[in-house]
Amino acid sequence: MSGYMGKILHVDLTNKTTSVESPSDEFYRKHMGGSCLNLYYILKEMQPGLDAFDPGNILAISPGVTTGFAVSGQSRVTINAKSPLTGAIGDSQSGGFWPSELKFAGFDAVIVKGRAQSPVYLWIHDGEAEIKKADHLWGKFTGDAEQLIKEELGDEKCKILQIGPGGEKLVRFAAVLSMCNRANGRTGMGAVMGSKNLKAVVVRGKQRPQAADQATVKELAKTGGxxxxxxxxxxxxxxxxxxxxxxxxxxxxxxxxxFTSGVFDQAQNLDGTTMAKSILKGSDSGKQDKLGADTCFGCVVKCKRVVEINHGPHPVDPVYGGPEYETVATFGSYCGIDDLPAVAKANELCNKYGLDTISCGATIAWAMETFEAGELTPEDTGGLDLRYGNAEAMLELTQLIGKRQGFGKILSEGSARAARHLGKGERFLITCKDQESPAHMPQHKRSMALIYAVNPFGADHQSSEHDTEYEPETFEHFSGRLAHLGLREPQPVDALNPAKVAYTRRTQQLMSLLDSLNLCQFVWGSTWQLFGPEEILSFVRAATGWEVDLEELLEVGERRLNMMRVFNAREGISANQDRLPEKFFNTPLKGGISDGWKVDKPEFEEALHEYYRQCGWDEQSGVPTPETLKRLGLGWSL
Amino acid sequence: MIRVKDRHITWHEGMTVADMLRELGDGFPYAAALINDRYVCRRDFPTALIPDKAEIILIPGVGGG
Structure with a gap:
């Protein structure tokens, strides 16, 4: 047994029981971890057609077989369940120290079903698990709950995965936080935890995963640095x-x-270089490089931000970290706001309340466009002036969403439900499967049009490589690694032809593998990252001792995607929801070099069918064919 | 002398961002550059001039985040 701990923890909150399963080596090799492993349990144990807030929804949490070795970009965890935002499969990743610590505590995954009668948390330590009362933690901000749990357990070093008040109140895009600043943000997994009265999963342990080839693991760690x-x-x-x-x-x-424009005149005010000079912790004394960066277990990249603001209208507590690109865009340029401290404050509020910064910022931006168009009025918004650029209104609305109060209660359902509820602003939606689009534009990078539409859990920017890495002018630099995926035909950034579809599908399989191994895409992606496909292969072989090849690994990624499509088909979601918002087709961008850009609908439709064909799915329904499922060892799911 | 990516590169009159990238020689397809506090996008690399003693930050086109 190398790489994995050999134990999966099953928790039934309704019956207050826990049990431990020890799957076979074959099971681990077929699923690796993350979403692929989680989906196995969700498909096997969950009845089709349940509401996402039904106690029968399965919440599955797992890192992967490479997690816990001190190599850059390996400490990540995936959470899956039926999403309350999309009604499809939910899926979200994050990094930090919690993922490794779960393995140190002796487990490869936690599978939760049922609903506790009153709030509880799980305390998993040294191969054991307890269900503990959490009434005293309910309603607390994540930072306060984190401190209380550490004091209660008498362990400063325990690692806590938790929800905030947003998840407790069932905000449909509620996140799950670890360290108060790493978010499993997308698809509302925090709300599923809230519906189960599960406040937190706390882990601590002294076990370590054993590598089959420790020398190679050490070499990878050294090479990264x-x-x-x-x-x-x-x-x-x-x-x-x-x-x-x-x-x-x-x-x-x-x-x-x-998404009305692809340029923001005040972009420089929001950029990471400006953040480093102005609001990162230590920037007032020139020590931001040391104090303003944070990292995950074993990682040399240190991409996480730590913002501290002690003066002005928007003080920010460094406990809650700092905004990523997506957050800067959604609360910044999406909303026409160039006030970086206000954006950092919005990030802090989301991490306190436990909200997805992408859906939250984008939902507010949707409300702003609808307000600007005169379709929403101050009577609808509780008096809030939602014109673009109003940072104070954006912050007020973020808090109202976290509390599910006033107009925030309507927006806490997400922009698509809000539009349907109000009967307003549907033409301004930027949602796919009811999930708000992240900050990469299909009008610019055309493969995003395809991936946002077909992705099983809604619009997502980390489900495939982007077009800019397959352009003729940049291809030479990336060609070596992409050749491992059989990709040798670079295409213009705005092409959506069969070769681009192949690039999208093939890199989607790789990203899907990474989300099963739970390897960070910034470190292990196929193009300009620290490591590439060859090193993924070395790492898996060294950690597990399996004589796998790259095709077998990519098949794990393909298996995960097919399992997700099977789940969605059971819920009535297939080609009927592989759609893009009409705005991307019918409203050309305004201003700057992207003035006039839009997605061509016939080209998109053709790419969609080409994608289904290449995936081995039914061309009309987009559902995996029996032959494809059998090829992937998923005949049992038919 | 100009500074980029913790390296010092000899400056010459009329030096453009494209010239500097050739000198740097890492071959990465950067999306933009900050020259002191002035922002230059990739399409302007061949013509954007760099002043002596400039501090330069190179920006890749991040796919995630």
Missing amino acids: ITYPKSMVAGMDKYGTASAVLGMQAAGGLPSYN
């Missing part, structure tokens, strides 16, 4: 992911004014 300063990700430690703001602006792909 040596390679990083010479890599293209060098600088992430100084400027974080928000340094992407100016790159996106340069390309005309920075979503602004609710």
